[in-house]
Amino acid sequence: xxxxxxxxxxxxxxxxxxxxxxxxxxxxxxxxxxxxxxxxxxxxxxxxxxxxxxxxxxxxxxxxxxxxxxxxxxxxxxxxxxxxxxxxxxxxxxxxxxxxxxxxxxxxxxxxxxxxxxxxxxxxxxxxxxxxxxxxxxxxxxxxxxxxxxxxxxxxxxxxxxxxxxxxxxxxxxxxxxxxxxxxxxxxxxxxxxxxxxxxxxxxxxxxxxxxxxxxxxxxxxxxx
Numbered sequence: 001x002x003x004x005x006x007x008x009x010x011x012x013x014x015x016x017x018x019x020x021x022x023x024x025x026x027x028x029x030x031x032x033x034x035x036x037x038x039x040x041x042x043x044x045x046x047x048x049x050x051x052x053x054x055x056x057x058x059x060x061x062x063x064x065x066x067x068x069x070x071x072x073x074x075x076x077x078x079x080x081x082x083x084x085x086x087x088x089x090x091x092x093x094x095x096x097x098x099x100x101x102x103x104x105x106x107x108x109x110x111x112x113x114x115x116x117x118x119x120x121x122x123x124x125x126x127x128x129x130x131x132x133x134x135x136x137x138x139x140x141x142x143x144x145x146x147x148x149x150x151x152x153x154x155x156x157x158x159x160x161x162x163x164x165x166x167x168x169x170x171x172x173x174x175x176x177x178x179x180x181x182x183x184x185x186x187x188x189x190x191x192x193x194x195x196x197x198x199x200x201x202x203x204x205x206x207x208x209x210x211x212x213x214x215x216x217x218x219x220x221x222x223x224x225x
Contacts, residue, residue: 019118020169025079026070028222029086033063035221036214046210050192051096055210058094062102065093080113098211101135101148102218108134121163121172128156128176139194143183146190148211155180155219173223180219184212 036043040056047055069089073082087106090099109127113119119127132152136142143153158179162172187209 019120020079020124021118022075022077022079022082025082025119026075028224029063029066029070029082031221031224032218033067035217036060036063039214039217043210043214046208046213049207050210054096055098055214058096058098059214062090062094062099065089078113078115078117079119080110080115083107083110083113086110097139098148098214101139101211104138105131105135105152121167121169124169125156125160125163125172128152128159132156141194144190145193146187146209146212147194148209148215150187150190150209151180151184151212151215151219154183155215177216177220177223180216184208184216187212 036056036059040060043056043059044053045056047053066086066089069085073085077085083106087103087108087110089103090106091103093099094102108130112127112130113123116123132149132155135152136149139147139149141147141149143150155176159172159176162175167175185208188207189205190209191205192209
């Protein structure tokens with residue numbers, strides 16, 4: 001994935017637009033596991049301030065379970081089926097709120113992908129929106145509540161805008177990650193309105209939300225970094 005940029009490429013030949021197939025998605029999910037393992041201590045430190053202090057550890061457990069799942073499923077498993085299976089595995093394996101939230105996002109995105117063997121930009125834009133909407137419903141949250149959604153919602157909007165402007169998948173993903181990074185940074189100044197951090201009241205201000213941080217890490221990993 002190129003460095004994040006707000007520059008959107010001119011319209012391209014639809015036949016030349018890159019698509020994401022099963023192997024590319026598998027590689028992205030494997031990168032997610034490595035990124036989570038590398039940053040688990042940092043995520044847990046963030047969660048020690050606002051939550052149970054187990055966000056990083058829980059995600060490590062979850063993505064180890066995902067790695068086991070990837071070893072079980074045929075390499076040709078379509079992206080939609082793969083995402084739905086990953087979502088269900090995360091829900092089952094991860095304790096706390098992050099498993100159901102990330103699992104729901106994957107499941108909803110997988111439903112949009114359906115049985116397609118590969119994913120083009122417009123399909124991926126719809127998947128991002130479905131993932132964000134599903135996570136919002138599951139967490140009863142909205143942007144500004146200091147949650148994962150503060151990263152995922154602007155990511156989805158930026159990806160859709162870039163695709164609508166004619167960008168290819170790589171450029172759209174870079175713009176989306178830049179928007180997600182801005183959303184993640186915004187959580188530092190937000191008052192927590194969902195989750196355990198609510199109990200801190202005004203003391204939740206001044207700290208990054210660990211879920212918003214992990215969401216950005218996962219998006220960057222999926223995009224190829």
